[in-house]
Amino acid sequence: MNEELxxxxxxxxxxEELFSHYDNNEIESEKITAPRYSYWRxxxxxxxxxxxxxxxxxxxxxxxxxxxxxPILVSYEQWGNLRNYESWHLTPGxxxxxxxxxxxxxxxxxxxxxxxxxSVWYGARTSISLAFLCALINMVIGVLIGAIWGFSKxxxxxxxxxxxxxxxxxxxxxxxxxxxxxxxxxxTLVFALTIxxxxxxxxxxxxxxxxxxxxxxxxxxxxxxxxxFRIATKNILPFMTSVIVTLAAAEIxxxxxxxxxxxxxxxxxxxxxxxxxxxxxxxxxxxxxxPWEFWSPVAIASIIAVxxxxxxxxxxxxxxxxxxx
Numbered sequence: 001m002n003e004e005l006x007x008x009x010x011x012x013x014x015x016e017e018l019f020s021h022y023d024n025n026e027i028e029s030e031k032i033t034a035p036r037y038s039y040w041r042x043x044x045x046x047x048x049x050x051x052x053x054x055x056x057x058x059x060x061x062x063x064x065x066x067x068x069x070x071p072i073l074v075s076y077e078q079w080g081n082l083r084n085y086e087s088w089h090l091t092p093g094x095x096x097x098x099x100x101x102x103x104x105x106x107x108x109x110x111x112x113x114x115x116x117x118x119s120v121w122y123g124a125r126t127s128i129s130l131a132f133l134c135a136l137i138n139m140v141i142g143v144l145i146g147a148i149w150g151f152s153k154x155x156x157x158x159x160x161x162x163x164x165x166x167x168x169x170x171x172x173x174x175x176x177x178x179x180x181x182x183x184x185x186x187x188t189l190v191f192a193l194t195i196x197x198x199x200x201x202x203x204x205x206x207x208x209x210x211x212x213x214x215x216x217x218x219x220x221x222x223x224x225x226x227x228x229f230r231i232a233t234k235n236i237l238p239f240m241t242s243v244i245v246t247l248a249a250a251e252i253x254x255x256x257x258x259x260x261x262x263x264x265x266x267x268x269x270x271x272x273x274x275x276x277x278x279x280x281x282x283x284x285x286x287x288x289x290x291p292w293e294f295w296s297p298v299a300i301a302s303i304i305a306v307x308x309x310x311x312x313x314x315x316x317x318x319x320x321x322x323x324x325x
Contacts, residue, residue: 039321047318056311063304067125074103076118087113089290107296111286116293119279120300126275128304130186131255134193139248142198146205147232151213156206163203166196175258179267186269193258201247208243209236242319249312253305260301276301 047053086098087109095105107116149159166174178192212218213236221231237244256276262268263277264284276297283293317323 042321042324043315043318046323047315050314053311053314056307056314059303059307060311063124063128063307066121067128071118071122071125074118076104076115076122084113089286089293091292108292110283110293111290116296119274120276120297123274123276123279123297124300124304126186126269126273127256127259127277127301130189130193130259130275131252131308133190134197134255135248135252137190137194138198138201139244139251141194142201143205143237143244144233145198146202147209147237148228149202150206150209151228151232151236159202159206163199166199167203171196171200172258172261175262176267179262184268184270186273189259189262189268193255201251204247205240205244208240212236212239242316242321245319246313246316249309249316252312253309256301256305256308 087095089111090098090105090109092106092108095108099105099109103117104115105117107120110116110119145159149155174196175192178195179188182188182191209232218231218235221235259268259275260277260280263275264281266281268277268281269275279297280294280301283290283297287294
C-alpha cells in the first residue's frame with residue numbers, strides 16, 4: 001500500500017492555524033458534552049405528542065372557565081323567575097320560547113324557574129373545589145408519611161397497626177359519621193374526607209418506597225449519615241413522580257363522586273350551598289316527570305370526572321422517564 005507523505009509546509013497554513021494552546025482546566029475537563037435535558041420539558045413534549053391529550057385539555061379548560069369564570073361574569077338570580085309560573089319546569093325548547101334564546105335557557109329550568117345551566121356550573125365550582133382541596137391535603141400528607149413509613153422500621157411498626165385498624169372500617173362510613181356529628185358544610189365535608197383519606201395513599205407509597213429504599217445510592221446516603229426525611233424527599237420521592245401523578249389522577253375524580261353520593265343521600269353540604277350532588281338530589285324525586293332536570297347535572301358531573309381522570313392518567317404516563325426515549 002503506497003502512501004504519499006505530505007510536508008506541513010506544502011499545506012500553506014500558518015503555525016497558529018496548525019497548532020493551538022490547550023488550557024488544562026480541571027473544571028472544564030469535568031463537563032460532558034451532551035444535549036441539554038429538562039425533565040418537565042420532556043414530560044410535556046410526550047404529553048402533547050398525542051392529539052387526544054390536546055382535546056382533553058381543551059375540554060378541561062372549558063370546564064374550568066364555565067365553573068369559575070362564567071359565574072363571575074354572568075349575574076345569576078336564582079329566584080328571579082319565582083313569580084313567573086310559566087317559567088317553571090321548562091324543557092330547553094319551551095325555555096327558548098318563553099324566556100328567549102340565551103345561555104340561561106340552554107338546558108331548561110327547574111321547579112322555581114331557576115336556570116339549569118347556571119345552577120349546574122355554580123354547583124360544579126363547589127364540587128371541583130372540594131375535590132381539588134381534598135386531593136391536595138390527602139396527597140401531601142399521604143406521600144410524606146408514606147415515604148417515611150416505608151423507610152423507617154420504627155414508624156412502620158406503629159403505622160401498620162394503625163392501618164390494620166382503620167382500613168377495616170369502610171371509608172364512607174367514617175365520612176358519614178363525621179358529617180352527622182358535625183354540622184353539614186363545605187369545611188365539614190373536607191375534614192371528613194381527609195381525616196383518614198390520606199391513610200390509603202400513605203400505605204401505597206410505603207409499598208413503593210420499600211421496593212427502592214435499599215438501592216445502592218440510598219444505602220450510601222444512610223452510611224454518610226443523611227437523615228431519613230432528606231433521603232425520602234430527595235432520593236426516593238422524585239424517583240416516584242409518575243406514580244404520584246397517576247395516583248393523584250385517580251384521587252381527584254373520586255372526591256367528586258363522594259360529594260355527589262353524600263349530597264344525594266342528604267349528608268353533603270348545608271342547605272344554602274349548591275353542588276352537583278345537591279342538584280341531583282333535588283331533582284331525584286321528579287326524575288320521571290322532568291328527566292332533563294336530573295340528567296343535566298349527572299351528565300356534567302360525569303364529564304368532569306372523566307376529563308380529570310383521563311388528563312391525569314395521560315400526564316402520569318408522560319411523567320414516566322421511560323417514555324422520553
